[in-house]
Amino acid sequence: MSGIGRFLEIGVQSKDVVESLLWYKTLGFAELETADMYPHKYAVVSDGVLNIGIHDRELDAPAITFVQPDLARHARSMADHGFEFSIMHLDEERFNEIGINDRDRHLITIVEARTFHGNDADDNDSACGTWFELTLPVRDAMHAAQFWGPVAGSILRMREEPTVHMRFDAGGIALGLSESIALQTPSLCFKCQDKEAIRHLLAARGIEAREFPGFEGAFMVLTAPEGTQLFVFDEDFLGEPIVVDEDVDPSEIEGRFD
Numbered sequence: 391m392s393g394i395g396r397f398l399e400i401g402v403q404s405k406d407v408v409e410s411l412l413w414y415k416t417l418g419f420a421e422l423e424t425a426d427m428y429p430h431k432y433a434v435v436s437d438g439v440l441n442i443g444i445h446d447r448e449l450d451a452p453a454i455t456f457v458q459p460d461l462a463r464h465a466r467s468m469a470d471h472g473f474e475f476s477i478m479h480l481d482e483e484r485f486n487e488i489g490i491n492d493r494d495r496h497l498i499t500i501v502e503a504r505t506f507h508g509n510d511a512d513d514n515d516s517a518c519g520t521w522f523e524l525t526l527p528v529r530d531a532m533h534a535a536q537f538w539g540p541v542a543g544s545i546l547r548m549r550e551e552p553t554v555h556m557r558f559d560a561g562g563i564a565l566g567l568s569e570s571i572a573l574q575t576p577s578l579c580f581k582c583q584d585k586e587a588i589r590h591l592l593a594a595r596g597i598e599a600r601e602f603p604g605f606e607g608a609f610m611v612l613t614a615p616e617g618t619q620l621f622v623f624d625e626d627f628l629g630e631p632i633v634v635d636e637d638v639d640p641s642e643i644e645g646r647f648d
Contacts (some may be wrong), residue, residue, distance in 0.1 A: 394541040395458035395560035398596065399434060399443035400576070402452050404616035406468070407431045410444045414616050416595050418516035422508040427485045427501075434506040434611055438514050440521040440563075440578065446615070450476070451497040452576045454524065456561045456620070461486045463500040467620060492537045494528045496576060517591050518612070518622050519582030523614065525566040525621075527573040533558050534567045547628050555628065572605040577619040585609065588622065594602060 404410040411433045413453070416422060431446035442447060443455065454502045458464045462480050469475075477489025482591050486502040515521075521648035528534040531554040539545070542558035544567065553569040566579075582588055592599050592612075603611040606627040612620040 393543055393561065394498070395456035395464075395561055397563040398455045398457045398504060399441040399506075400452055400578070400618075401443040401445055401449065401451040401455050401499065402614075402616050402618050404444045404446060406615065407433050407444050407446050408473065409574070411435065412517075413597070414442065414444075416597065417518060417591075417612075418514075420508075422506045424506045425504070427503075427505045432505070436508055437516045437521060440524075441506070441508070442552050442618070451495065453497045453499045454560075454565070455499045455501060456574070457502070457504055458500045459502065461488065461500060464500070472514065486604065492526075494526065496526050516580075517588050518580040518620055519584075519588075519637065521578060521580050522626050523564045523572060523579040524568045525568050525576065525579055527577075528567045528569060531567045531569050538565065549628055557628065568606075570605055572603065575617070575619060577605075577621055578604075579608075579621050579623065579627075581584050582609075582622045584623070585624075612641045 402410070411421060419437055422434040422436050422441070424434055424621070428445070428447070433443050433444045436491040465475070465480060468490070473490050475488050476491055477487060479485070479487045480574050487499055488601070489497060489499045491497055526534070535556050537559050538560065542560040544559035545555040545556065546559055546564060555569070556567045558565050597612065599610045599612050601610050602608070603621065605611070605621055606623070608621040608623050610622045612622070614620070
C-alpha cells in the first residue's frame with residue numbers, strides 16, 4: 391500500500407462556522423476559497439502551511455484529512471492490508487471520502503481531491519507564530535506508532551524523557567504523538583517570537599488565553615470557539631533535530647526504546 395496521501399487540512403466541527411472563521415481571521419489566518427464539494431457549510435483558513443477546515447457537520451473527532459487520487463483503488467488496497475473503515479463514500483454520485491481511526495480513535499479522513507483553492511507556497515505566519523506540529527494525545531506512543539509508522543513512513547524526531555514523544559512526517563506535515571497528560575485533544579503547536587505582540591492583539595480583540603497551561607512549556611493556549619486548542623511556545627519543545635537511522639523500517643518501530 392502506498393502512503394496515506396498528501397495532507398490537506400485538520401477538519402473541525404463547528405456549530406457556528408462564521409464565528410469560528412472570524413476568530414481565526416482575527417489571529418491572522420487567511421480565508422481560502424472553498425470548492426463546492428460538501429452539502430454542509432464549510433470554510434477554510436490557512437497560514438500558508440497549516441489549513442484548518444471548519445465544518446458544520448457531525449464529526450466524532452477532529453479529522454486529519456489527506457488527499458489521495460484514485461481513492462477507490464487506494465481504499466481497496468487499504469482493505470487488503472486490514473484497515474477497517476469508519477466512513478465509506480465511494481460512488482459516482484457524490485464526493486468520495488473514506489475514514490479510518492488510529493489506535494487512539496483519532497479520525498483520519500482521505501478524500502479524492504482538494505476541497506479548497508489556495509497557494510500552499512504563500513507562507514504567512516499568523517499572530518500565533520510559525521506552526522510546527524499537529525499533536526495527538528496517545529496512551530502509548532510506541533503502540534500508536536505501529537499505526538502511524540507504516541502509513542506516514544518517515545520518523546522526524548523521537549524523545550524518551552520526561553514523556554515519550556514521537557514526530558512523523560505524515561503527508562508533508564509534522565504529526566506528533568504525545569503521552570503528556572496535559573494534552574486532551576488533537577492540538578496545534580506554534581513557535582512565537584513576539585510574545586508582546588500576540589498578548590497586545592488578544593487584549594485589543596478581547597480574546598481569552600490561558601497562561602502556562604502545563605503542556606511542554608507552552609507559555610499560553612488559545613481555545614477556538616469550536617474547541618480547537620492552539621498552544622504557543624517560545625521554541626520547538628523537541629529542540630534541535632536528532633539523527634535518525636534512515637535504514638530503520640517504521641513498521642518495525644516497536645522496541646526502539648527497550
